[in-house]
Amino acid sequence: MTLSVNSLADIAVNIQVSLSRPDRFSRIISSIHHLLNCDATALLCYEAHQFRPVATAGLAPDVMGRRFQLEAHPRLEAIARAGDVVRFPAESDLPDPYDGLIPEHQELHVHACVGLPLFSGQRLIGALTLDGMNATQFDAYSDEELRVVAALVSGALNNALLLEQLERPGVGGFSRAAEEVKEIDSDEMIGSSPAMMQLKKEIGIVAATDLNVLITGETGVGKELVARALHQQSARSTQPLIYLNCAALPESVAESELFGHVKGAFTGAIHDRTGKFEMANNGTLFLDEIGELPLSLQAKLLRVLQYGDLQRVGEDRPLKVDVRILAATNQDLRQASAEGRFRTDLFHRLSVFPLHVPPLRERGDDIVLLAGYFCEKCRKKFGLRHLALSAAARAVLRKAEWPGNIRELEHSIYRATIIAQAEAGGAEVILLPSHFFPAQASASSAEPVAEVAFSSKSLREATDEFQRRYIRQALQASEGKWAACARKLEMDPGNLHRLAGRLGLK
Template sequence: MLAISDITNLALDLTSGLSNQDRFDRLLTTVRTLLKCDASALLLYQDQRFVPLAINGLAGEVLGRRFALADHPRLEAIARAGDVVRFPADSSLPDPYDGLIPSLHGELKVHACIGLPLLVEQRLIGAVTIDGFDALQFNQFSDDELRIVTALAAASLNNALQLQALERAGRIAVSNSPTKSANESNEMIGRCEAMVALKRDLTVVATSELSVLVLGETGVGKELVAQQVHQLSNRAGQPLVYLNCAALPDSVAESELFGHVKGAFTGAISHRQGKFELADEGTLFLDEIGELSLELQAKLLRVLQYGDVQRVGEDKAVNVDVRIVAATNRDLKQEVAAGRFRADLYHRLSVFPVLVPPLRERHDDVVLLAGYFLERCSAKLGLEQLRLSAGALTQLQQYQWPGNVRELEHCINRAAVLARAESNKLDVLIESHHLALTVHEVDSGVDNRVIAVPVSTNEGLKDATERYQRQLIEQALQHNNHNWAAVARQLQLDSGNLHRLAKRLGLK
């Protein structure tokens, strides 16, 4: 039975002047003390899925997972119940936390599990889950006592969401739906100090009309930043148009940007709008802006200065209202100094620069991101559970990730497929050998990035050099969407020499 003093302490904890995250963490600590549970989680309900806000007694990767109700029947039961849910110890419903309680050695099959749906005015905003190793662990607590904990937790979570909505909106009035859902595909996962600062900067600049320049290495998630800026802006209801400048052949680049009229050039069989017109009243994301030719930079500058575009082959100009978010993995200041990028365009674009940190500087976020990708893989492969062994998790944390978040995602996807192929169960464990991350890091000399070269003691210098060249070109091709001209510029090679080298290496 819960004592009145325990309930009072819980209420005081939730109303103290703490940050949201501190309040959530203290909530679970108090719940764990009150109910003597072995593991607990506070979950936010968003777009038919539960998003962990805080955990206690669970593996760190749980914070990165996103539990779709369609894939987790136990969580779906909690979401639909509207009241305290006590699962039988022998429930056939798979537990989303199986294998994710570090303090438990061996498989957890029979245990106590309770779900507390958090409701505000009959609207589901989240849930608290509590687990215990003993099947009879929570029998001493009545449903009425658990409802008190539920009501306090719901009030705390709702207050936090209301405050968050106020901060983002920058106004006093709050929407009836403060839990604005985030699309899973453009969610920025990360809790390290650098990512918290980045998210804070994006929240500040999003509601303005300032141009944003996103800086960072290949694979860090610059496109996600652009999506976040657009989603939080006043233009969120209008189109976000994407253009990869590195994949633009010079012959069609102007048409892609500004459009063309029928007959403007060979192959122009009809009128066509450019990206600027398509993004009118919305946002235009110019990825790899540093790859544009100087001629196109001058034309782009004119559009940014005067707000009108002129289709290829047409004299009349069309006025557009477009917000620009640009991104690059190059040091544009050095590009300006070298005469490869216009200084006036650089200053026009970099009104509000933001730097996306590389994954090697986000050590704690590797675990969260791994959990996020594991949950997505599990759903795609139709598995009940997809987990990392302790050795595999250590290897992920020690690796330097030269390809950043994109490399981590590909690594998890590949390892999941390999692990599933070796298992005949729906509960799959990824081991270290599935990751295949035993590598040395070699400076690539391009954009301060590194290439991962597998260790081999059975080849000579010539073979190792060719393998390194092949891998470097393949990475550049992938990065530039197989645009050979852009690859030549990135690798600082003559185009003809690049083609000859590629043929010799068997890449063409």
């Protein structure tokens, strides 16, 4: 099968029509996915030495939250360096970044893989990856045909990035070239839920101004990431962003931390000290947990906000500073001011433009994206070849309440990975509900399990006996087929074979 002129013309038309739509990237990748009959297709944007998925087809939903650093993914690095079509042989020993991430074939490794680097002029802007379960899936397409596809998608991606930048409010506008569009780092705000899109829109609006911003939200929702985004998108981005946790400030040194002191101002002041306000001059000062700031200091902070001058402790000469204040709290400062615990005038000075960060439970599918993001970080940290979430695990994470929000989710992913890795005993790990919430997974099991009477056996022996009996039941229900049994138990087949061998079932 080859690509006809008509099919290429159709895809060119579809790409151009899609550019004007909010789901432009998804429409572009959908056209390619069906045209080339792929099992998995991904459009990746190249940013800061890593690939960020902007649209996928046939891949698990958490892939959109993953960030693929080149040094951690040799296949993607090869695509980035190639400058032309890259065909990986079926027997290639380079790990495929999508192994275990194709829902219909989670237990299988990808066999056919083609990478198309995407360029704007001589500059790499992204990649198109084509994957299939059949080793000869893309052999019928010539390199020349794939180059035409790559050229069409390159132009579309470059135009889409420019349109995306044009539509984004705030500093920069259309004058920023595509290569300058958003560098990704550990401060990236992952999420595309309506609540997060609204928050990002509001950040874009207020970032370009010099207004003070009060960031509110529960513990662990990512208020510091919002502060960093505000600073990075502002005209002050080349100046310092200084952080101060007001809750960690002993009242005895709080004034010195904020405004500095001169030598001899008090016992122990053996040299001049520069305060946070001076450090942030011409930049941004982020006051975290502002509700914990002592009342005595709130009046002095208010003066700096009103007049732009401050005095070091022990010095009479005032200093002029130009500082933008970003403050964050998990308290209701309006209520606190009504109760006299926080100055009302300072509250109004800080909350010129309030931003509320939604809790994780209100962010819907963002939970899955964030889980994918943390899975990729875990995979790299623990040196795993693959780390994937089962469909059941994604469903469980999606339904959880997450009172600790993003921080709790991150810790849960790390803990589950450690547990699953210990069970698997290898470098390919699939996370199951039992790795996150053992009690919940047991209660929701579809198969009734008889209670086990206490005996003199050790816990390990009793556990082995239970697993042995349960696997036998699942194997019988699967007509003796181990692959079907693994799917029923939501286990990686290799892990099941190893466990069955240890339990003497094989």
